[in-house]
Structures are given as structure tokens and as C-alpha cells.
Amino acid sequence: MTATFKAWLVDKQADASGNASQTATLSDLTDADLGPGDVDLDVHWSSINYKDGLALMGRPGVVRSWPLIAGIDAVGTVTSSDTDRFATGDEVLLNGAGLGENRHGGLAERARVVSASLVKVPEALGGKRAAAIGTAGFTAMLSVLAVERHGVTPNDGPVLVTGAAGGVGSIAIAVLARLGFEVVASTGRVDSQGDYLRRLGANSVIDRVELSDAGKPLQSQKYAAVIDAVGSTTLVNALAQLNYGGIATACGLAQGADLPGTVMPFILRGVTLAGINSVEAPLALREEAWARLATDLDAGLLDELTTEIALAHARNAAEQILRGELHGRTVVNVRG
Template identity: 55%
Template sequence: MDQEMTAFRGWIARDTTGATLDRLDPAMLDDLDTAVRVRYSSINYKDALALHGRPGVIRRHPLIAGIDLTGEVLASRHPRWRPGDLVTLNGAGLGEDLHGGLAGLAAVNGDDLVRVPSELGSLRAAAVGTAGFTAALSLLALERHGLAPETGPILVTGAGGGVGSIAVALLAAARYEVIAATGRPSELSGQLTALGAAQVVDRAELTSSGKPLGKQRWAGVVDAVGGPVLAGALAGLQHSGVATTCGLAGGAEYPGNVLPFILRGVSLLGIDSVRTPRLRRVAAWQRLAPLLDPALLDSVTRVVPLAAAKDAAASLLAGAGTGRIVVDVASA
């Protein structure tokens, strides 16, 4: 343990101007029950905001960025974990109010850890990350609400992004008919079709009319965008349909109204991937691991070294990011 707990590199935000890659002292880590040697992290929209000093994510300074980590347990006081166990963790305060995963070492709560599924391995578990974990939580929420493949098609908004691309693959593997909505249909149509989308539509279709009710087109929605796109998605829900929402890249304001709810009886379910209870965390990973085709996951994943994390995050802020970005923490 003492030999392992040496200085390590990580992205740390010391103030509100953004994060820098520094050599860090293990003594600065939070006093939590499990130490993890981080092998991989990933870049999500929250990470992009934190790395570039945007508000709304980091709640204390200094703080190591990174809302995901995958690695091996070094030591633990938690009864479930032993040194050498391969584990992954998404959210749970990482990179927000606890030191996060964009660093070589982390101290975490053992209750929040999930064992890396054998079907995936460590790198692919990192590629799933919070994005795929959120997509799996969305699928579970739809199914708890009664949706099944025979109920009707599912619309996925922000389909080119991390949550959206994995949601398309998961839903298609679970035999749902998937309609993928993206702002770049000509660029991403081939990729989304390969992931399993039966149809790719321009997200402008969802916002062009501005009407609270439209043609009833889909039985469910996985929304990763928010704003006017969410309002347009709800307007196209079938009677008694259900939508999940988890993102705000399109805005935090909801410009819709109550008509879909009171005239069509639709439901809107919020997805929180941060404070997810342990059993639901495990259930999400158990649902997604056998469904995800490793080759499809690889096709939407790129791997960058730790030093390139901040540059890789810039594409997300510019709205040009697609798929998943894995950070190889051990790589220079």
C-alpha cells in the first residue's frame, strides 16, 4: 500500500480558471474507504465544463476533475472489495464535490463501486462511462414504466453524443425500433445506422413547428438534449408514452407546456446518474453489459492520453464531439 501511494499525475482545478495537469500528493485525497489505481477515465460534457473552467460542475477548490474512473483496488476497508479487484465508478460526486478520476489515484466510497463486467473489460467499461451508464438507467426507467419493443418506436435525441450513441446501440440490441435525432444527419447517418437506428432524423424536425402537440410518432423518448428539443420530442409522443431526460446541452429551460401531459397522458422521467443507489447501479451495468456489442462500442470510442484530456474536451464544448472519449490515465 505504501509503495503504491506515491505522487501521481492528474487534472486539478485550483480555481475557477480551469484545470491544469500537475503532479499531486496522495495526502490531498478525500478520506474514503477505498483506494483505486485509476487506469482509465473518460470525457463527458461535465468534464469538459470542469476542465475549461465553466461553472456548474465543480463545487470546491482545489478539486481533481473527472466524473468517471475504471481501475483496480489498491486497498479497501469496505467488505466487498479486495486488492486487485477491477472496478468502475460513475458520478457519485466524483469531479464535483469529491476528487475525481482524471488522475492516477483516487479515494472513493466502496458502496458506489461496481465490478467491471467480464463481457467488457476495463477499457470498454471506461468507454461506457457515465454516458452509457445513463443510457442504461434510461432504458431501465422506460421498461419499469411498461415499455417493450412491441409498444412502438423509441426516439433518441442527441444521438451522436455519448449518451445518445450508446442508447441507440442498447435499445436496438434490446429489439426496440430506434429513431435517432441529430443535428448532423448527413454526417452521422451511417454511424447511427450501424449502431442500430432504423431511422435518422434531423433534430430540426423536433423544433420547427413549436406546437405543443404534433403527430403521434413514438412510444418513448430518451432525451439527452433538453430545451426545445425535449419539448418537440414530447409533442410527438403517443398517448400514454414515456420520456426520460438526462441532459441540458440544448438548454435548461423547458419551453413546452402541460398539453402532452393532460391530453395524451404522457410521463416524463428524470434520470440522475450521480446519486444513484447501489442496487440500481448494479442493475444498470447488468443490463447493459450483455447487450452492448464490443465492436460497436469500439466503433464510437477513441482513446487519448491523460495529457490530451483538456484538448479532447474542447470538441464537446464546441458541439462537434461524437461517441465516447476514453482517457488512458497511464499514458503520457
């Protein structure tokens, strides 16, 4: 008998009027259902990112071919490999690279992946912590690397982190604090998450309403750098509050995909806006970011910001992340 495995499968349906909708179902599949790829994995861990929330709750914009296994992160053990870079038994991780968007993803007990973006799990982390970091933490580290490459050091002034209690924000705060930066955390949950954010290393916590309404094109200079996961007027205000020559990284759109600002911070303060794309990051950058995550993220803090759930509970967590109810990172024990 062919072995089956569990997977969250997203499919698309049309009603009698032709209106399309998507639903995710915990399904039994076989290896014959997996797409092309050169490395097969027993997946042990995945995670819930904002994109996974959208995919599992049937929202458009993430899954682009149907039916598709959801999950933009996969961490597992190689069971067969057509490339010399990996051997059976290697513990590996994959973030983005089309997983859960146009290739079968990591919310499943089995995966067949393309090795071009595959990275060995750093020994210092192990599989569960690597998945707890996941795309959100990887993106946080890509943002920190962009800030460092701009030449910003802890002596230059505070760094603002928006969407602070979310996945990207939480890990960005923990890494920046460990590197010695003064961190200002912007959150909509000052009362419930303020202590949590200070434990991660935030020196101060501000209410996100201070940034969410339209403001002046140039405001008091406060920050050497901004790590933004929110977009819209929040990012515009953050740009307006950057010190001369500062940098803001933009990875997300939790408030909105718009950028309703002016060029004034660019032409009068020489600030830089750096885009962060984890999905298509080249292999060398992936390896650099993961090596840094293994050394520059406190494992105890990571454990503190991580919640573990079983595969069957992934859709409940998806609903919660879209409602803004989760904090930190949610790791999925795929075989739990």
C-alpha cells in the first residue's frame, strides 16, 4: 500500500455564478502528489507567517496555483537527493522560494523542493528553532543586514521597529538589542505586549497610533534606522523621523500597501528606503543571514517568543494571525 502523509491543501472552487473561492483542508496525500524538485524531505517543522494566515484562510494573493500545499517554511530531514550539496539525513530549511505560493509548501509531512535555495540547519539552532525563526525571522535578519550595510552602528542612535509584537518585529528587536542597538518598539498592544517587548530588548515602547495617521513630510529627527513591517502612513512617518542619512527597510504591509508620502526626506535628509524580499533572496544571502541568526539571536529569548502547535491546529493559528492576536512566532510541529 502506498504511504500517505498529512498536508494542508488549498484548492479553488467556483459557485454557480462563477465566483471563485479558496479553502484549505487537512488532506491525505502521497509522494505522487508532490511536484518536481531535486531533494525530498520528511518535514518536521513549519511555521505560521502572515502569508500562511492568508493562504490557510482562503484569502487571495498568496497561493497562485491550485491545488497547492500551503506553508512558506519547511524544516526537515533529507530522504533523497539528486544534488551533491545534500545527502540523506541532512537537516535542512527552506524559506519562501515559491513554497506555498506556486510550489507545494511546508505545512505537510513530506516535501519535494528545489535545492537552489535550500540551506543546512545551523547546528547551533536545530530544526525546531530554525522553524520558529522561519520566514519572519529570516526577513528580520535580512533587514538588520541592510541596516548594517548602510553603515549604521549603535553609536548612531535608536532604531525604530514597527509591527513590534509580530513575527518580524519580535525577532528584529531581539537581534538589534543583542547587537547593542537602542530599540524603540511601535505596537498597537502597549498594554498587553509592552512587558514582552521590553523583555526582548526594547528600550522603549510607543503606541502605533503615533505613526499611523498622516503627518508632516519632515518631522523631528529621532532614528538612525527603521525596520518596518507595516507600510502605509506608518512607514511614511518613520521616513519623516529618520536622522540625516538614515535608512528604513520595508518588508511588509500590515497597515497597507500604499506609501502616501513625499520625496522630502529623500531630497532634504538623504535618507534611504531599502526593500526586503525574503522569497527570492539569493543563496549566499540566505546562508549569511542564517549564520548570523545562529550567533546573534538569543536562544532563550527565541524560545520565549515561540508558541508550538500541532499541524491540525494550523488553521486556528492562521485565523488568529490575521486578527492580530498572535505575538512572536508560532512553530508548527508537523508530525506532532
